[in-house]
Amino acid sequence: MKTTKIKVPEATVSRLSVYSRYLEQALEKGIVTVSSADIAKNVGVTPAQVRKDLAYFGEFGTRGVGYKVEELLKYIKKILGINTTWNVAIIGAGNLGTALCRYKGFQKRGFHIKGVFDKDANKIGQIMCNNIKVKHIENIPQEIKKNDITLAIIAVPASAAQEVVDILVKSGIKGIINFAPQTVNVPKGVFLRQVDLAAQLEVLTFNLNEEVLK
Amino acid sequence: MKTTKIKVPEATVSRLSVYSRYLEQALEKGIVTVSSADIAKNVGVTPAQVRKDLAYFGEFGTRGVGYKVEELLKYIKKILGINTTWNVAIIGAGNLGTALCRYKGFQKRGFHIKGVFDKDANKIGQIMCNNIKVKHIENIPQEIKKNDITLAIIAVPASAAQEVVDILVKSGIKGIINFAPQTVNVPKGVFLRQVDLAAQLEVLTFNLNEEVLK
Incomplete structure (x- = not known):
C-alpha cells in the first residue's frame, strides 16, 4: 500500500x-x-x-x-500554524495553572490565555493573570464559545483529568495539553499531548546512565 | 566510518x-x-x-x-537509569518552582527534591514542599554536595537562567532541565533539556493546521 x-x-x-x-x-x-x-x-x-x-x-x-x-x-x-493567534483555556488554578497563566512565552508565540477554570470555591473570582478571573468549570462550555477558545491546558490533579477532558471535548476544544500525571483518552479529531515532567528527568538519567556504561 | x-x-x-x-x-x-x-x-x-x-x-x-x-x-x-533514586534541586521558588516541588509524579519515579533555591529575601526560609526550606542561591554549591544532588530544574526568569546554569555546573550538577524561556549553554559532559511550554502548544497547532490543509 x-x-x-x-x-x-x-x-x-x-x-x-x-x-x-x-x-x-x-x-x-x-x-x-x-x-x-x-x-x-x-x-x-x-x-x-x-x-x-x-x-x-x-x-x-x-x-x-x-x-x-x-x-x-x-x-x-x-x-506550525502560528502565523495566526490561538485562544487557550487553563483548567486548574493551582500553582501549575498559575505559573502557566503567567508564563511569558505563550503570548509571544501568539497563544492568548482567555480563561482559567477551577472547582475550588476559594479560587473562583480570583484574578490569575492578564485580568482573568478564575471561573467555575461549569462555565467551560459557554466561555469557550464566547471567547473562541480552541486549545486547553490541563493542570488539575490526576483523579480529575479525564472528567475535565470530557468536558473540554464536549465543548468543542480541538487540542489539549495534559500536565496531570494521568493518561487520558480523547476521541478522534481531538489532539492530545501528555506532558510528563518526570519523563523529562528520565531523558537526563538515560543519558547519564549511558555515560556510566561507556 | x-x-x-x-x-x-x-x-x-x-x-x-x-x-x-x-x-x-x-x-x-x-x-x-x-x-x-x-x-x-x-x-x-x-x-x-x-x-x-x-x-x-x-x-x-x-x-x-x-x-x-x-x-x-x-x-x-x-x-532509563531509574532503577535507583536521584536527588534533585529546584532553582526558582515562584509559582512554577512551587508546582514542580509539589508535583507528585517525581517521587513516584525515584526523583527526590532535596533543595529549593531563590534570590528573593521574602522567599528564603519559607517551606516549599516535603519540609524543604527555600535557601539562597549562594548556598547551592555546599547544599548540592551535602545532599548528593545530581540533577537540577531551572524555574527562574529568562534573564537569570544562564547565571544559574553556570553556578550549577560549577557545583557539579550533571543534568539540567531548563523551563526558563531562554536558550542556555552547558559545557560538554553536562546534559541539558530545554522545556519550552509554548512548543508543546505548537505541536498541537501543527496538527490542527494539517487537518485544515487536508
Whole structure:
C-alpha cells in the first residue's frame, strides 16, 4: 500500500519550534541569511538534521548562500500554524495553572490565555493573570464559545483529568495539553499531548546512565 | 566510518518512559504478560513502533506470548537509569518552582527534591514542599554536595537562567532541565533539556493546521 502523504515526525515538529526561536533572535539582530550550520550550531543539532527537517516541507535556501532568515521564519510559522493567534483555556488554578497563566512565552508565540477554570470555591473570582478571573468549570462550555477558545491546558490533579477532558471535548476544544500525571483518552479529531515532567528527568538519567556504561 | 554504538533517538527514550508507566499500571492490575499491541493501544503508538523502540536494547518477549510485564518494566527502568533514586534541586521558588516541588509524579519515579533555591529575601526560609526550606542561591554549591544532588530544574526568569546554569555546573550538577524561556549553554559532559511550554502548544497547532490543509 502506498501513501502520498508523508508523516512528519513529532520530533521534527518540535525542532521546527526551536529553529523558529533561533530565527526570531537572528532577525532581531539584523541577520539576513543563515546556513544550516548556523542554525544547527545555535540549537544543538547537526546541519544534516536541519536540512532533513526542512526538506519535509519543500525546497528552502540556496546552496552556498543559505536561508533568508525572514522568509524561512515566516514559512516555519505557517507550517506550525502560528502565523495566526490561538485562544487557550487553563483548567486548574493551582500553582501549575498559575505559573502557566503567567508564563511569558505563550503570548509571544501568539497563544492568548482567555480563561482559567477551577472547582475550588476559594479560587473562583480570583484574578490569575492578564485580568482573568478564575471561573467555575461549569462555565467551560459557554466561555469557550464566547471567547473562541480552541486549545486547553490541563493542570488539575490526576483523579480529575479525564472528567475535565470530557468536558473540554464536549465543548468543542480541538487540542489539549495534559500536565496531570494521568493518561487520558480523547476521541478522534481531538489532539492530545501528555506532558510528563518526570519523563523529562528520565531523558537526563538515560543519558547519564549511558555515560556510566561507556 | 562505522560505529558500533547505536544512537538511540530521544523520542525512543521518551516513549520508554511512557511504556514503563503503562507497565506499572499493568503490574498493579496483576497482568503478567502483554503484547506489543497491548502496549501500543494503551499509549497511542503502533505495535511496530513499540517493537522498534525495544529492539535498540536487545531481544525481549516471545513471539505469540508477548512480554513478561515485571521483567520488561525492570529492564526499561534499568535502561532509563531509574532503577535507583536521584536527588534533585529546584532553582526558582515562584509559582512554577512551587508546582514542580509539589508535583507528585517525581517521587513516584525515584526523583527526590532535596533543595529549593531563590534570590528573593521574602522567599528564603519559607517551606516549599516535603519540609524543604527555600535557601539562597549562594548556598547551592555546599547544599548540592551535602545532599548528593545530581540533577537540577531551572524555574527562574529568562534573564537569570544562564547565571544559574553556570553556578550549577560549577557545583557539579550533571543534568539540567531548563523551563526558563531562554536558550542556555552547558559545557560538554553536562546534559541539558530545554522545556519550552509554548512548543508543546505548537505541536498541537501543527496538527490542527494539517487537518485544515487536508
